[in-house]
Each structure stands twice: as structure tokens, then as C-alpha cells.
Amino acid sequence: MAFTISFHKPSALTNTVKILKRSLNTTRVLANKQMTVRDALNSAMDDEMERDERVFILGEEVAMYDGAYKVSRGLYKKYGEKRVIDTPITEIGFAGIAVGAAMAGLRPICEFMTFNFSLQAIDHVINSAAKTFYMSAGLVNVPIVFRGPNGAAAGVAAQHSQCFGAWYSQCPGLKVISPYNSEDARGLLKAAIRDPDPVVFLENELLYGNQYPITDEVLDKDFVLPIGKAKIERKGDHITFVAHSKGVELALDAAKELSSVGIEAEVINLRSLRPLDINTIIQSVVRTNHIISIEQGWPYAGIGSEISAQIMESEAFYHLDAPVIRVTGADVPMPYTKSLEIAALPQINNIVDAAKKLLGV
Amino acid sequence: MITLTTKNVSAVHNTLQKLTSTWQCRNLATEATFDIKAFKLHKLESGPNTTVTITKEDAINYYKQMQYIRRIETAAGNLYKEKIVRGFCHLYSGQEACAVGMKSAFRDQDSIISAYRVHGWTYLMGAKPVEVLSELTGRIGGVVRGKGGSMHMYGKNFYGGNGIVGAQVPLGAGIALAAKYLGTGGVCFTLYGDGASNQGQVFEAYNMAKLWNLPCVFVCENNGYAMGTSSERSASNTSYYTRGDYIPGIWVDGMDVLAVREASKFAVDHCINGNGPILLETVTYRYSGHSMSDPGTSYRTRAEIQAVRMTRDPITSFKEKILSTNLATVDDLKKIDNEIKIEIDQAVIKSKEDEEITLDELASDIYSKPIESEHRGVVPWQKIKHVRIGPAFNIV
Numbered sequence: 199m200a201f202t203i204s205f206h207k208p209s210a211l212t213n214t215v216k217i218l219k220r221s222l223n224t225t226r227v228l229a230n231k232q233m234t235v236r237d238a239l240n241s242a243m244d245d246e247m248e249r250d251e252r253v254f255i256l257g258e259e260v261a262m263y264d265g266a267y268k269v270s271r272g273l274y275k276k277y278g279e280k281r282v283i284d285t286p287i288t289e290i291g292f293a294g295i296a297v298g299a300a301m302a303g304l305r306p307i308c309e310f311m312t313f314n315f316s317l318q319a320i321d322h323v324i325n326s327a328a329k330t331f332y333m334s335a336g337l338v339n340v341p342i343v344f345r346g347p348n349g350a351a352a353g354v355a356a357q358h359s360q361c362f363g364a365w366y367s368q369c370p371g372l373k374v375i376s377p378y379n380s381e382d383a384r385g386l387l388k389a390a391i392r393d394p395d396p397v398v399f400l401e402n403e404l405l406y407g408n409q410y411p412i413t414d415e416v417l418d419k420d421f422v423l424p425i426g427k428a429k430i431e432r433k434g435d436h437i438t439f440v441a442h443s444k445g446v447e448l449a450l451d452a453a454k455e456l457s458s459v460g461i462e463a464e465v466i467n468l469r470s471l472r473p474l475d476i477n478t479i480i481q482s483v484v485r486t487n488h489i490i491s492i493e494q495g496w497p498y499a500g501i502g503s504e505i506s507a508q509i510m511e512s513e514a515f516y517h518l519d520a521p522v523i524r525v526t527g528a529d530v531p532m533p534y535t536k537s538l539e540i541a542a543l544p545q546i547n548n549i550v551d552a553a554k555k556l557l558g559v
Numbered sequence: 560m561i562t563l564t565t566k567n568v569s570a571v572h573n574t575l576q577k578l579t580s581t582w583q584c585r586n587l588a589t590e591a592t593f594d595i596k597a598f599k600l601h602k603l604e605s606g607p608n609t610t611v612t613i614t615k616e617d618a619i620n621y622y623k624q625m626q627y628i629r630r631i632e633t634a635a636g637n638l639y640k641e642k643i644v645r646g647f648c649h650l651y652s653g654q655e656a657c658a659v660g661m662k663s664a665f666r667d668q669d670s671i672i673s674a675y676r677v678h679g680w681t682y683l684m685g686a687k688p689v690e691v692l693s694e695l696t697g698r699i700g701g702v703v704r705g706k707g708g709s710m711h712m713y714g715k716n717f718y719g720g721n722g723i724v725g726a727q728v729p730l731g732a733g734i735a736l737a738a739k740y741l742g743t744g745g746v747c748f749t750l751y752g753d754g755a756s757n758q759g760q761v762f763e764a765y766n767m768a769k770l771w772n773l774p775c776v777f778v779c780e781n782n783g784y785a786m787g788t789s790s791e792r793s794a795s796n797t798s799y800y801t802r803g804d805y806i807p808g809i810w811v812d813g814m815d816v817l818a819v820r821e822a823s824k825f826a827v828d829h830c831i832n833g834n835g836p837i838l839l840e841t842v843t844y845r846y847s848g849h850s851m852s853d854p855g856t857s858y859r860t861r862a863e864i865q866a867v868r869m870t871r872d873p874i875t876s877f878k879e880k881i882l883s884t885n886l887a888t889v890d891d892l893k894k895i896d897n898e899i900k901i902e903i904d905q906a907v908i909k910s911k912e913d914e915e916i917t918l919d920e921l922a923s924d925i926y927s928k929p930i931e932s933e934h935r936g937v938v939p940w941q942k943i944k945h946v947r948i949g950p951a952f953n954i955v
Contacts, residue, residue, distance in 0.1 A: 254740070280740065286770070291729045291763025298733020301718055302670065302747075303953060304740060325723050326730060333711040335703035336924030336949015338718065370925050370934065394927045394954045426930040473931045511939035 231417070232409040238380035239269050239345075239401065242387035243307060245419050247277055250305060253391055256283040256292055257309030257346075266311045267347060267406055293319030293344070297326045300342040300396075307391060310346035313362045313400060320365075327396035328371030341394045345387070348376070348400035349443060349494050350532060350543055359532035361495030363442065366398040367471040367504070373425055374472040376400040378446040379410040382469055385423030393425060400471075402443045428475035430482070434462035437553050438482040440505060441492035442468040445544070449492050452549035461553060471501060479505060480514040487519040488556050494543055497526040520556050525549050590614045591884035595818045599810035601801040601838075606809055607825035611817045618877075618886045621663065621816050623895055625655040625874045628679035630903040631688050632847075635678060635695050635709075639851040643911060644695045647722075648709045649676040650847040656873035657780050657841045658683055660819025661748055664827055668745030670738070672718040672731040674752060675710035676845075684717035689906035698913035704948070705916055706923075716745075725751060725758030728777070732764040735775035735836075746774040746830040748823075754785025756799055765803045765836070772835035776826040777803065779840045780813065786849040787858040800840035807834075813841030814871045817880075844871065920946065927951040 233241075247253045254277075259266045261274035261284040274282040285292040289310065296308035310316045316323065327340045349361040367374045373395055377383040383401070390397040415421060431446060432453050439449040446467045453463035464482050468475065483489050489509065491502030502524035509515055509522055528542040590612055598606040613621075632650040639648045651658070654676070661671070662683045673680055681691050686702045694701030694712055702712045710722040718734060721727040731749025738745040755761060756779050768775045779799040783790055790797045800808030807829070811822040822839050829837045844867045848855030855864070881887050916923075922934040922943040933942040 252741075283771075286763075286766060288760075288763035288766065290760040291732075291767055294726060294729025294760060294764065295733035295736055295767060298672070298718070298730035298735075298747075299737040299740070300733075300953065301730065302734040302737035302741075304737045321723055321726055322729070326721075326726055330719070331927055331949075331951070332923075332925050333703065333707045334713040334719070334924075334949065335706050336927070336947065336951055337703065337713050339927035339951040339953045341953050373926070373930070394951065424930075 230411050231413070233380040233384075233412045234407055234409050235377075235380050235383045235401070236267070236269055236406040238384035238412070239387055240271055240273070242384045242391070243270065244273060244276070246388055246391040247273065247281060249419070252303065252305040253307065254281040254283065254304060255307045255309060256285055256296055258285055258287055258311045260284060260309050265309070267403060269401075269406070270309065289315050289318035290322065293322040294326060296342055297322050297340060300327070300340045301330065301338050305341050305391060307343045307345060310344060312358060312403070313346050313348040314358050314360055316344065316346070316362065323366065323372070323396070323398065324369055328369050331395070332371060339394050340396045343387070343390045343397045343399055345390075345399035346401060347403040347406070349402055350527070351403040353534060353536065353539065355534040356531035361400075361493065361527070363400055363471050363493065363495055364500045364504070366400075367474075367501065371396065372472060373397045373470070374400065375425060375470050376442040377469060378405070378443055378467050379408070380412050381410065381416050382423065382429075382467070384412070384416055385421055386425065386469060389422040389425050392422065397425070400443065404444060405447075423469065426470045426473040426475060428469055428478040429467045430464060430478070431467045432463065432465040434464035434486065436461050436463060436486055437488040437490065437557060438464045438466060438479070438486045439490050439492055439549065440466040440468060440479055442471060442501065444494055445492040448544060448546055448549060451546045452553065455546065455550050456553055459559075461557065461559070463553060468501075474504065474508070476505075476508050476512065479509070480512050483509065483514040484517045487517050489518070490523045490525055490549065490552050490556065492525045492544060492549055494527050497524055497529055500524070500526055502526055523552050523556055525552055587887065588615065588885040591618070591880070591886055593817060593880060593884075595815055595821065596812040598818070598822065599800065601798075601803075601808035602805070603807045603809065607821040609821075611821055613817065613886075615886045617663070618881050619891075619895070621659050622874070622877060622881060622887075622892065623899070624659045624662070624683060625816065625877065626896060626899050627682055627688060627903075628655045628658065629874060630899050631678055631682060631691055634692060634903050634907050636847065636851065638692070638695060638907065638910070644709070644851075645697065646708055647675065648695065648851040649849065650845070650851070651676050651679040653846040653867065653873070654780060654782060654813070654843045655679060656816040656819055656877070657778075657813045657843050660816040660841075661778065661823045663816075663820045664823035665748075666745070666827070668738070668743045669748065669827065670716040670718060670734050670745060671748040671750065672721065672727045672734060673750035674724065674727055674755060675720070675722050676752075677712055677720045678709070680717065681712040681714060681720070684714040686712070686714055687906075688903055689909050692906050692910035693913050696910045696913065697915060698910060699916050700909065700913045704920070706920075725755040725760050727751065728755065728758070728761045729764040731777075732768045732773055732775050735768065735773040736771065738774055739772075744831060746776055746827055748776045748778055750778045750780060752785065753779060753781040753783065753790050753799060754788070754793065756802060757785075757794060765806055768836040769803075769806050772833065774830035775836040776823070776830060777806070777836060777838040779838065780843055781840055782843050782845045784845070784849065784858065787853065789858065798840075800838055803836070803838040806836050806838050808838040808840065811839055811841045813843035814873045814876065816873060816877055919944070920948065922946065924949050927954050
């Protein structure tokens, strides 16, 4: 059965798919619940706003426009202008206001239209949010979530295509999350909103419209995932792939391809970048003796660099049969040129080739 | 009741002082009324009262508070010169009337956030002088166990102590937003200097505070110098009370505790009556350099500092008012001065003798809900246990 559906907004597509699923007598596979990452994030915020009056959203276009990427769709209508606040385009100002509100007892979700713009406000993320609890000797904690799309989108050039995973992860006092699929997005965002510390929640624009299967458990209003715990997405004995966000998708695709030639890769979805679940990585390396890190961000002082260093400083080093390999975004600002953009980002074949090289096949 | 204007205060002073010594304590006034310097108004039809009545109790209280701050700062400066206070140390001497005047208008639900010149504010918001000084010496008895130092002190309704120039301004607007959201009826006094007033984020905060009608009292403490750059050399418009544009503003004599009090009361009323934010410019002066590393004499003359001390000092001028209106005797004030001196001297000794927190606290209170039990030390095999000590008032 083939449909040709042409909609501008992925959200409209999602709704249509939902309706179709209800109206058609579907097979068992189709009946499995699916949810887009966008809806997962939206439902997470909705749940938590319902649960706790102190939770509110502020950011550019989050209210009347329904969110620049429609992540906050419907929340303004449901909760009104007190709890869903459109801000002017003044990141340092509204990020500071959000942090101040958190210090004084509220639970703000501060949306950056993209994390590229968080650079305007990074002082409040680092100096005002992350360090205050330590400086105040445990008096003033800052329960806030900074969230928004992070990393490379498509064709948006250098100023709009950067991963800030490594930047924010470097700072003690922050918890940094980078979800991959809908389960991650829902469970981790709910956990982040409930968490009493500042959380940086790095989403990916290209994953917003993707559908992933979810269970009833994930839909439960009290479903939360533990911050700081990685998930093994695929078991394998020959090599470990460790990735976050869009990188997980690449790693899974590469693992599938390698499987056809008899190489079974274990894929670890980091979920959190700080704290980093290094134990899960170590345990995997002890079994596979080989590891490749995959990320879309820059290599220099990146997430892969940190993983590599932590492996060197751990027992896992003695279990390696080959050096750690980092598959990363290229060490260049992002070009607009389509062919160059592809070359600047890790592709499935880069991972497949790296794995073969590492395993000597 | 005796009514005096600032002009005739000094003349009457001498006469009254003689009378005071004759009367001793038998005929002390219980309140007095003063005319204060006119306020300048921006986008306001009427301003605060310029005729001010204070009770004896209030007068003594303000005098004490200003003297405490002056003594704490003198002690802090000495401790710095002895190399016991490390790093930064910004003194408030000369600006006491600003803090004391504002604090006198606070209600229980009101908050304050300021920059890095906050030793005096920390004391006013409930810390003992010894806790302020022990924070400066970096000892366990400090307000925040010696972990914050000069610029990072906190307390109930007191959100610091911020070391990044201008960053406290949107934070203050956010505290005001929380007050409005939670319906506490509180306002947030958001303080910054003439230097920070040029920061972009200050204007962003003005804009949103006015858009959303936040109960925020922006206070520009204009001490004339942004580090070593005078107002005239750093601001295109030095009428700081007008720089909120669409936000009403008041120019206030920041050397007169009573003027600051009246303006602050007016500002609180303005906010709680639903008029949104208001801006006060308190014109003041700092006697010390920007920080202890700045002698404060390359960009201004010693004569200028001396002239302010002689003619505008907030404590001396208030003392004259108290004495000339017979709210207290010279002996009363001497007694207060002595008591404060003794307390601060003892606090200095204690702040030097106190211990530093132990190494066990190196990784304390990084998170209110820690996920990892240990943080890495300087070498990989050194693991530091994360410990929770503080009460974390936003944890519930």
C-alpha cells in the first residue's frame, strides 16, 4: 500500500499517520506504537508542566508560533501566557532571567532556538547556572533545563552547524544530555525537568521528525530515564561503537552493514555526556577489545577525545588490541557546499572502513 | 519635633550640640524631620517625599549599620594588606548610605542581587561581621564556608555576590519574575554600577522587565568610576536614571541614607501597585580603588577623594543630623562606635584563627543531586568523593 503525502510540516505528517493507523486494520508490526522525537519532547514538557506548576517554558517563538521547530506545539494554548513565554531575540537576557527565576524557586525550561545562539548566553549557562551551587556552598541550586537543537542540520552553513556537546560537558556543575530516539527524548527530558541541577539538553533537528517505536511504559506519566546511564542499543562481540545523538543512527547503520560480513559491533548510545557512563564503555571494551567513538562534532578536544583519554586512564586500556579510533566531524567550519558538507560529516562508510581497518580485515 | 533643612543643619548643629551636652540624655527627641535634596524624575509625574521623618530607633539603626559596614571594610582592607585576604577585594566604603537606605525599605518578601561589592550587603542581609570576614579569609566560619570569597556571598533573599559585570541584572529580573509568578508580592532590588550599566544584557533585562511588568527595582549605584574609567569617559548618557528609556527613573542622592530610603520605599510601592519596573540611580562615591590592587589615584586626585570625605561622607553627614536634632548624644554615638570597634576587632582575630575547610570538601556541593559519587582529582588515580553539605533551598 503506497501513499503519497505531501506536507510541509513533519508534524502534519505524523498526525496523518496516527489517523491512518487508527482507521486501518493494521498488522501487528504497524500496531506497535510509534512516536516522533518531536512529539516525545512535546509530551515530556506537557507531562511535567501538568505535574508541577513551577515548570514553565520561555524562549523565542515558543508560544504563539508554537515553537520554531514545533517542539512546544499546543502548550501555549493549554497553559497560557504565564507558563509559555515568548521572549524577544535576546539570548543573554532571557537566559539570565531564566536562571534568576530558577534560583528563586521556579523550574524554567529555557529553549534556545538552536544551541548556536546559546553562545550569546553561555555566561549564564556556565557562570550563573553551573557554578552557583558550589560557590554558595550548597545554598542556591539552580533547577533549570536549557534545551534546543544542537549540531549540524542540513545546508545551514558554518554559524548554524556546530555541536556543543564537548563545550558544555567540560563544565562541572552541569548535567549534559544528548538523546537519540523518542524513548531517550521523552524519558530524559522528563528526568531533566525534575532534576534540581542545571541540565543542558542537546537535541538534533534532523531527528525531530523521525518515528521510533515506543512501549506503553515509555508513555507512562512517570516514565523517566536515569541521567548518566548509557544504553546498549545493539549487542556485539567484535568491536564497540560509542556514539550520541545522530551518531547513534550512523553507528547502528554501520553495524548492520558490518554484520553482513560477519563483524558484530556493539553499539552504545551514550544518552548523557556528563556524567559520562564510562563503566558501560569499559565493560564493553573488555569484551570486544576494540572501540570507535562516533560523533558529528569536531575532533579537537571532543567527546571522542574524552572517551579515549578515560579509556587510557582505566583498566580498559590493557584490554585494547588496537588504538582507539575517533570518527568525528572534520576539523573545519561547516561549508554550505553540499558535497563538502557531506565530506565534513561522518558517514556510514567512514565507520565501516574504520572498523575494518581496526580489526585488520 | 524639630524641622531642619540640609542648609541650616550645620548652623543649628553647633548650638544643639552645646544644648545636648547640657541636657545629657534627659530630653532626647523621639523623632525628627528633615528636608532632603530634590529627586530628579524620569517619566514620573511625582516622586518620593522630600520631607522625611525618622524615629530615634531608625536613626540609631541606620547609623549602626553604616558604621558596621565602614568598620568591616576597613578591617577587610587591612586583612588584604596583610595578605590574609587573597584574590579580589572590592570595598564599599563611601557607599554605605545606598545599601542601608535600600535595606530599610525591604519587606520580608523582598530580595536583592548585586555585583561583587557586597560585604556590606551580606552583613545587612543577616550575616554576622565575623562570617563576612571569615569568608574573606577563606575560612570555615565564612558565609559560604570560605568557598566563595569576597565576591560570592549569599543569604536568605540575597542572591549574591556576582563576579561577572552586568550578569546579575537579568538574574535579578528573573528573581522578580519568580516573585510575580509565585505571587509572593515581593520585589527584587537588582543592583549594578555605572560600569555595568553599559552592558548589553542590562538593556535586554530592562526590555523584558517592562514588557512583562516585572516587580524589579533596578538600581544603578553610580560611584563615578567603572574601574578607572570615569562615567564621562564610558557612557554617552551619564543620566543613568533615564537610561531605562520607557522605565521610570529617579535620581537619588546616594550619600544620604534618608533620600535612598524614601526613593526605595517609593520604588517598592511603584512595583507592588502593578506598575512594573523602576530605575533608581544612587549617586555615590567609593573612597578606595576599584579593588585592593588599585590605589585609585591615577584616574582621580587625592584632593577629590578628600573633598568628598569632608563634605559628602554618608556617615558624618548623618551623624550631624542625628546630633543636631537631638536624636542621640555624642556619647551615645561614641558608645556605639566603641562597641562596633570591639566586635570587629574580635571578628578579625577570629577570622584569622579560624580553620579552612578540609580537603574532603574539594568536591562538595557541585550538584544538589549528584549522579557520580566521585570527581577526578589532578591525577587519574585520585578520586574525590562528592559530598553534600548545604541545604539547597530549591531542591524540593
